[in-house]
Amino acid sequence: MPYVIGADFGTLSARFLLVNPKNGDEINTVVMTYPNGVMEETLHGKPLPEDYALEDASDYLLVLRQGIQTLVRDAKIDPSEVIAIGVDFTASTILPVDQKLMPLSQQKKYMDNPHAYVKLWKHHAAQAHATRAASIAKDRHEAFIKRYGDQITSEWMIPKIMEILTEDPDLYNDAYRFIEGGDFIVSHLIGEESRSACQAGYKALWHQKEGYPSKAYFKALDPRLEHVIEEKMGSMVKPVGTMAGRLTDQMAKALHLVPGIPVSTAYIDAHSAVPALGITTPGNLVMILGTSTCHMVLDHEEHLVKGISGVVKDGIIPGLYGYEAGQACVGNALEWFVETMLSKTDHDEALSLGITPYELLERKAIIKAPGASGLVALDWLNGNRSILSDSDLSGMILGLSLRTNPEDIYRALIESTAYGARVIIEEFESQGLKIDRLYATGGISKKSPMFMQIYADVTGRPIHIGQSEQAVALGSAIAAAAIAGSKNGGYDTISDASIAMGKLEDKVYVPVPSHIKTYDKLYRIYRNLHDHFGVSHPEWMHTLKNIKTNDMKGQSDE
């Protein structure tokens, strides 16, 4: 009986999933924590600057080996039954490697050098470089920047390379390549450098036809960067979910698998959720609901959508344009409310009922009709990513009265994120992308029926929920099955694999007509507020943030 493996490298640990390609059944799961974890304060006892977040790539290789060994052994299957491997990884999580693709951090001379280590996606120390890279792109009217909603974030690859070049030019010169964590793993599995369109497209400004930005652009960033692509990255990029190569003898031995099985190009650890929900065609929006929300949709054409995080051909499903948009504040708004604002009354009540405060607030809020709170909020407590691309915007709540309750505010926060999602949907539609159905995955989609019903009512669309608790790892396993070939027990296309292996819950959230009507009215107010504070008068919120920042700096003068 054939099996495929999905290897999902997250922030603190990696998950390895053994899947039956026939039906997507998850046979076994192994979770391995990175021994060195995330290094944010110190590296080997030496303090790190602010906004640092490093990892040790040796950890990845270690958990890869131990994880897959354990996965197969504990499942008591014959290692020869594993027919393919797929990989996903956080991104942009990059590291400098030598000619053998080994991390520079393993070299004695670089052992204590932070720049030799993995710069995790949430390493934000390259902010100044990101700002500069975006502003130079806009000044030069670079067409590529429109594909990224006019922004380059500090999480991406180029700013992180600029940071290393600026702070340690010797190490920059010594580095044979800078590579994404996902590509690093895949390259090690197949014994040669491999890069995926998913990482390159969404995190390194690569385009399927145009390639990376021009030498002139890189030269404008820094003359030493003019040839950064040939010198440090290579120009070979393969579509996501296609075969990167075959497992080497050496790695097969290390993993206790058989050599020669195909390995898929790497996914980013959100994008692989799309095939895991059975989605490989246009018209469907997949929302990965967590701290923030990642929205993904496919299309046959390239459109320029406002405030998008990226549009990448071959980036989610081979052959299609994959669109990614984001909301910066979803689960974290609710977390903020419960962690910071939870009332004494609700705390005690939840305790006595033996439920979480989230559950209590939902119980109290769910019985109210849409609009009964009289509140409309703007979901910008962490700025606005899509469609405004403005991190200096802030949240607001309108309609407060002396009878407003905590659960009213809690519900208004959820509703505001649903309105935010509707703005994204409307922007997609106004650019010619059809969106008929919504799909959701991530913790919230399982835990909060009220949340999901509100999204259905606000968007006026049915919402399907992914069944797997490990959707991203399942997506990698689907990519593996897609390259294994039907004659080996896999499939010949990712569509076939996704249809067979992707899984949805039976429960569908269907919008309630009377709710749609009320939420249409409320959304019109939200949209007015959105355009007023986000488009016509962003200076109000900007001034507030300015005063806050300046006065916090000068607080000692007061």
Add this chain to the structure above:
Amino acid sequence: MPYVIGADFGTLSARFLLVNPKNGDEINTVVMTYPNGVMEETLHGKPLPEDYALEDASDYLLVLRQGIQTLVRDAKIDPSEVIAIGVDFTASTILPVDQKLMPLSQQKKYMDNPHAYVKLWKHHAAQAHATRAASIAKDRHEAFIKRYGDQITSEWMIPKIMEILTEDPDLYNDAYRFIEGGDFIVSHLIGEESRSACQAGYKALWHQKEGYPSKAYFKALDPRLEHVIEEKMGSMVKPVGTMAGRLTDQMAKALHLVPGIPVSTAYIDAHSAVPALGITTPGNLVMILGTSTCHMVLDHEEHLVKGISGVVKDGIIPGLYGYEAGQACVGNALEWFVETMLSKTDHDEALSLGITPYELLERKAIIKAPGASGLVALDWLNGNRSILSDSDLSGMILGLSLRTNPEDIYRALIESTAYGARVIIEEFESQGLKIDRLYATGGISKKSPMFMQIYADVTGRPIHIGQSEQAVALGSAIAAAAIAGSKNGGYDTISDASIAMGKLEDKVYVPVPSHIKTYDKLYRIYRNLHDHFGVSHPEWMHTLKNIKTNDMKGQSDE
């Protein structure tokens, strides 16, 4: 040694204050609770309609007798040393009386009739009549309505009379007079009907030159009301703080005082605070800070100020125009936050420190610089009284982030009320009223130094605090001293009495220049929001309230 008495009739109880007119020293205080309290749910076991708030006028006469007897007896002074009495009362708190000025409720036939009882200021069941009275006034372009910010509230006298006429025309016909509680007490003390310009002006549309509204207006309200003034109220109105008459033999006996001492016309129980703070001249704004705030200022001229609660010649200090403006939500915003939203953390911390949550939130908020919270709020959680006169507006908080703390919101609520006060000040100034200094009294002015400092910083003006805990009762005592005459140990004018007896704390809140600068910037944002949501686009908040009201009605459909 001469003494004066201030009798202050509040909502639940009356306070009697024995004062040394020489220096304002408070010699003795007696507080008497009304035996029947406020009747909101039932009258003699019979349920009352919604929004009712009745009292039994017999209670007033009872506590008047017992209170003054006790006051003088316990102070161990000779009753003949009491040289005058002043009275203040909640308003508009009205009752129907017979020809002997006795409450109709004392007649057997009316014992169980709610309309025969006192309709307390917070009896709001006449709302439909109030709305109609205002709308007819506006349709008829009645000049008087401009003196009341274009509104007539359900708390006032005329709507309450309309309510009685509509619901019980027989009782209306039987009533010899409708009279304010304050005038009722004064009339009983002096043995003849007396009406004060304070009550008549602020609560019954009376004007010093023009008198009450025209017969034509009253006829438009209801043909039976055409002659309501002559028939039910009389046209005689005396300036506040002047002599109404002298204590009758009968009442002197009942109170254990000597007959013939002068009795002052009645104050409303906020307006008497003005002389109690030593204020009898223009240029000074007195704020009575409580659940809501009452702003009072004097001037030599009549100006039409937007959203004002009233402008009345002789209404606060004889000879001057007294202006009253109001904020509907001040202390109650903080109370809402602490009662409804108080976090578990803050609750526990306050408990362990043995302080109130208010004190804890102030401790945490006071150490932050102005603007450090990044928040600006609109203080409309209970609608906006001045200057917008729009009870369908609602509150909002702008600038929320994932790092916003409860104390940030608490402070932002306080700041928002300070901005609201500044809007009122600016409106007064734009109409030609000078405001140089601010004065405050009421619980908050004593309890919250942060609150007062914020007001000084936001308005850019020094703030003086009234010293007496019983400012309104002291104001009545000052009015008493002012009519006693200097040859009897009192004074010849209210100015002389107020200067000698009014009392301020030594502590003055002086604005800090750097704070003024920051708050000027924040106030500009507040003012933009104020004008945007209150003037240009009130329909946004109105729609929210509409949806809320309708959907709450139709909740069972959901």
